Each structure stands twice: as C-alpha cells, then as structure tokens.
Amino acid sequence: MQIGSKFTIGVHIITAIDYFKDMDRVNSEFLAGSIGVNPVIVRTVISQLREAGLVKTQRGSSGAELAKPLNEITLYDIYKAVGSVDEKEGLFHFHEQPNPDCPVGRNIHSVLDQRLMDAQKALEERLKTTTLADIAEDTKQAVGNESNEKKE
Numbered sequence: 825m826q827i828g829s830k831f832t833i834g835v836h837i838i839t840a841i842d843y844f845k846d847m848d849r850v851n852s853e854f855l856a857g858s859i860g861v862n863p864v865i866v867r868t869v870i871s872q873l874r875e876a877g878l879v880k881t882q883r884g885s886s887g888a889e890l891a892k893p894l895n896e897i898t899l900y901d902i903y904k905a906v907g908s909v910d911e912k913e914g915l916f917h918f919h920e921q922p923n924p925d926c927p928v929g930r931n932i933h934s935v936l937d938q939r940l941m942d943a944q945k946a947l948e949e950r951l952k953t954t955t956l957a958d959i960a961e962d963t964k965q966a967v968g969n970e971s972n973e974k975k976e
Contacts, residue, residue: 827908827915833866837870838879842960850887852870876904878902898953899955916940916944
C-alpha cells in the first residue's frame with residue numbers, strides 16, 4: 825500500500841511557506857511551481873492543512889502562512905491532516921474475502937492483521953518524532969550545500 829502524494833505535498837508546502845516567509849506572497853501558483861503540480865492540488869492540500877490548524881489563509885489575500893511554529897508541527901500532523909490513511913481500513917487494505925475453504929485463506933487474517941497494525945503504529949510513532957523544524961533545517965542545509973558546490 826502506498827501513502828498518497830498529498831502527504832509529501834503537504835510537507836513541501838509547509839517547508840516552502842517557512843523558507844519563503846519573507847516573500848510577499850507564497851500563493852498556490854508559486855507553491856505549485858515549486859512542487860511541480862497543478863495549483864488546484866496545492867489549494868486542496870492547503871485547505872486540508874488549514875482545517876487541521878497547521879496553516880492560515882485569509883479571504884481576499886493571496887498566500888498562506890504557518891499557524892504554528894515549525895517545532896510544533898510533526899510529520900504525523902500532516903499525515904493525519906491530508907487523510908493519508910483511511911481511519912476504518914488502516915494503512916494496509918486487506919483483501920476482503922480470503923477463501924475459507926483454503927487453509928491459508930482461513931488463517932491469513934489471524935496471522936497477519938496484528939503484524940500490519942504494529943507496522944502502521946511504528947510508522948506513525950516515527951512520524952510523531954520528526955518536526956517540520958527538522959525538515960526545514962535539513963532543507964536549508966541542502967540549499968547551502970548546493971551553493972557551496974557551485975562555488976567550487
């Protein structure tokens with residue numbers, strides 16, 4: 825199972841809002857150019873981030889800003905905000921009707937379900953330990969490294 829691209833788009837949006845915070849307007853068109861997607865997708869994700877209390881937008885004003893300090897926003901917050909996982913089904917969508925007449929089909933849920941729930945829980949716990957401050961700092965470091973490489 826794959827977590828949709830809205831998760832990484834959300835991380836990109838928040839990181840870019842912080843990185844370009846001194847610019848006049850960090851709007852959906854600008855962010856779409858950075859991300860390489862249609863501005864409609866950016867607006868959809870910004871709406872989800874806004875509903876989760878992670879970014880602020882104002883009516884009649886073009887642009888978005890952070891609603892919280894980066895060290896108070898985790899990857900998990902974005903993961904939840906953009907609906908990365910269906911709450912009912914979880915991260916791993918299990919095929920619906922294994923064959924009860926097959927010994928594997930009869931037992932696969934009892935053997936695999938808890939392991940998959942544990943794997944999802946481990947992923948989510950790890951996402952909770954990484955803040956967007958970590959991501960922003962690493963991004964600034966990467967940009968600085970690029971600048972140093974060009975000088976050489």
